[in-house]
Amino acid sequence: MEQKSVACILCNKQISPGGLLKIDGDVYCRRCIHDGVEPIAVYPIGVVRKDGKDGESRIILQPFMKKFLWKLDEEAHLTIVYFLHELHEIPTHFMRRFDQKSVGVFASRTPSRPTPIAVTEVELVRIEGTTLAVRGLDAFDKSPVLDIKLGYKEIASGGGGRRRGLC
Ligand SMILES: [Zn+2]
Numbered sequence: 001m002e003q004k005s006v007a008c009i010l011c012n013k014q015i016s017p018g019g020l021l022k023i024d025g026d027v028y029c030r031r032c033i034h035d036g037v038e039p040i041a042v043y044p045i046g047v048v049r050k051d052g053k054d055g056e057s058r059i060i061l062q063p064f065m066k067k068f069l070w071k072l073d074e075e076a077h078l079t080i081v082y083f084l085h086e087l088h089e090i091p092t093h094f095m096r097r098f099d100q101k102s103v104g105v106f107a108s109r110t111p112s113r114p115t116p117i118a119v120t121e122v123e124l125v126r127i128e129g130t131t132l133a134v135r136g137l138d139a140f141d142k143s144p145v146l147d148i149k150l151g152y153k154e155i156a157s158g159g160g161g162r163r164r165g166l167c
Helices: 063-068 152-157
Strands: 020-023 026-029 046-049 056-061 077-083 093-095 102-104 117-128 131-135 144-150
Touching (some): 077 152
Antiparallel strands (some): 046 056, 046 144, 077 144, 117 131
């Protein structure tokens, strides 16, 4: 099926469906949104697969990433940074879920944002080779994973949570 290009509401240039953002229902090109700033290239380190059971997701890392996994299996809580590859619509105001307050994007953790990067705390269940099984990752299947960091709960509890049986 052929998708028609549409015009940016500000510069009136035609944009392909892959390059547009819909904000409050209006279509904008990235050049107008970001004041002409060029994008930064970021390499993903792996991909999310949502094929696990019991709320588990898999993070399949690229083989080279094995070099960076040392002692990760001792930790129970991780922060996953990933790209929201399926997101193209942004409401500027909406109701925050946890307190029902009406706010803008930057006063929230909504996934609908100009730079669609999500940061989520997860539990590490196990590591098999370069595949991590985690719990609590609210990502779509095939989301590119940008980074893995030690979770805040590990820092607060002194680290090594899995080794100490906390997960
Ligand atoms: Zn434009």
